Amino acid sequence: MTELPKPAVAFFSSRVHGSRRAVEEVLEEILGAPIAMGTVSNREREMTPALIA
Helix, strand or coil, X not given: CCCCCHHHHHHHHHHXXXXXXXXXXXXXXXXXXXXXXXXXXXXXXXXXXXXXX
């Protein structure tokens, strides 16, 4: 499986309104995209400046 695009992770993170673990579980269980919690945090951090601008 290829890596999810950064905007997709940020979108799910904002829509789940839960913990990073919840985001990780949604991405893994529903989309079949294994992802580490640290990666979720990193993607959020990387996308924040773009969303603020």
